[in-house]
Amino acid sequence: MAVFTSVSLDDVQAWIAQFPLGDAVALKGIASGIENSNFFLTTELDGRRTEYVLTIFENLGFEQLPFYLQLMRHLATRGVLVPEPVPTHAGELCVPLHGKPAAIVSKLQGSSQMAPGPVHCAAVGAMLAKMHLAGQDFPLHQPNLRGIAWWHEAAPAVLPHLSEPETRLLRSEIHYQEAFHGSDLHKRLPHGPVHADLFRNNVMFDGERLTGFFDFYFAGCDTWLFDVAVTVNDWCVDLDTGVLDEARVRAMLDAYHAVRPFTADEQAGWQCSLRAAALRFWLSRLYDLYRPREAEILTPHDPTHFERILRERVAHPAPGLLP
Numbered sequence: 019m020a021v022f023t024s025v026s027l028d029d030v031q032a033w034i035a036q037f038p039l040g041d042a043v044a045l046k047g048i049a050s051g052i053e054n055s056n057f058f059l060t061t062e063l064d065g066r067r068t069e070y071v072l073t074i075f076e077n078l079g080f081e082q083l084p085f086y087l088q089l090m091r092h093l094a095t096r097g098v099l100v101p102e103p104v105p106t107h108a109g110e111l112c113v114p115l116h117g118k119p120a121a122i123v124s125k126l127q128g129s130s131q132m133a134p135g136p137v138h139c140a141a142v143g144a145m146l147a148k149m150h151l152a153g154q155d156f157p158l159h160q161p162n163l164r165g166i167a168w169w170h171e172a173a174p175a176v177l178p179h180l181s182e183p184e185t186r187l188l189r190s191e192i193h194y195q196e197a198f199h200g201s202d203l204h205k206r207l208p209h210g211p212v213h214a215d216l217f218r219n220n221v222m223f224d225g226e227r228l229t230g231f232f233d234f235y236f237a238g239c240d241t242w243l244f245d246v247a248v249t250v251n252d253w254c255v256d257l258d259t260g261v262l263d264e265a266r267v268r269a270m271l272d273a274y275h276a277v278r279p280f281t282a283d284e285q286a287g288w289q290c291s292l293r294a295a296a297l298r299f300w301l302s303r304l305y306d307l308y309r310p311r312e313a314e315i316l317t318p319h320d321p322t323h324f325e326r327i328l329r330e331r332v333a334h335p336a337p338g339l340l341p
């Protein structure tokens with residue numbers, strides 16, 4: 019989206035007094051993204067101009083936001099490259115603007131790399147491992163809100179819209195994942211705060227230099243392996259076929275492993291996790307496509323892309339976690 023809530027520079031000039039950022043001197047709506055209203059905000063303090071991102075949360079409430087914003091802050095202070103939320107004079111990371119929760123975070127340099135090569139995948143893998151380790155002592159807990167409990171809620175809403183082969187695939191995969199999620203193996207997988215949506219459009223690069231992960235608003239606690247699987251399923255696929263590109267997979271996994279070595283249990287759970295990650299986005303895209311909407315205008319993402327990826331992961335084993 020873009021901008022659901024319209025905000026003028028005048029509105030922000032009064033509002034920004036609660037932050038230690040000086041004056042607001044420019045505000046520009048950002049025309050991508052589908053969840054929130056985002057703006058580039060320029061402030062001036064002691065003659066120095068700095069750019070930030072102002073986000074107005076359209077669907078998230080004040081009760082969920084501390085997990086995301088505190089997590090970003092926790093990670094930033096441990097050297098993980100993520101936007102750092104700016105606290106108000108009173109120490110709040112999130113305050114109302116036009117009646118909705120809003121936050122100011124630091125602006126990452128660069129742009130998204132939408133045609134990544136092995137060098138980009140290696141940088142993402144290494145930073146992801148660093149992020150998982152840095153999140154280990156994060157004190158807040160929130161489940162992955164798009165995890166298996168949500169799959170059980172969402173499936174009945176989309177099933178009436180599906181063809182016979184789609185219905186069979188969805189039912190059988192949920193059944194398969196219930197067994198995996200209920201297994202002792204799954205309980206032994208290392209877990210903690212995960213990004214859970216680390217797609218190409220949620221990472222910034224300046225050339226080959228990774229400048230940060232952003233859009234933490236699907237983060238939650240889950241297995242680290244699930245996060246790796248979500249990331250591989252987006253960064254390392256041929257977008258037309260869903261087939262994994264071995265060179266990119268190896269680059270990402272080897273770089274991750276060099277920072278945080280995979281366990282034997284993770285090797286055993288890898289193929290199941292790739293399927294879980296494909297199912298999660300197939301289902302959320304179906305749900306966004308079919309659920310009744312109010313006045314909201316959205317261009318839903320294509321669910322068939324993740325149906326193809328899921329069928330591909332079921333049919334062919336992916337490259338292993340270790341070479």
Ligand SMILES: Nc1ncnc2c1ncn2[C@@H]1O[C@H](COP(=O)(O)OP(=O)(O)OP(=O)(O)O)[C@@H](O)[C@H]1O
Nearest residue numbers: 048050051052053054056071101124125126232233
């Ligand atoms: N901290 C940041 N630094 C630089 N640019 C940012 C930052 N946060 C957001 N952006 C820019 O704003 C755009 C939209 O942000 P984001 O993807 O978080 O929006 P969203 O509505 O949550 O989107 P999505 O559709 O991915 O859920 C990004 O593509 C990026 O260009």
Ligand SMILES: N[C@@H](CCO)C(=O)O
Nearest residue numbers: 215217299302303319
């Ligand atoms: N990354 C998600 C969109 C929500 O951020 C998708 O591609 O379906």
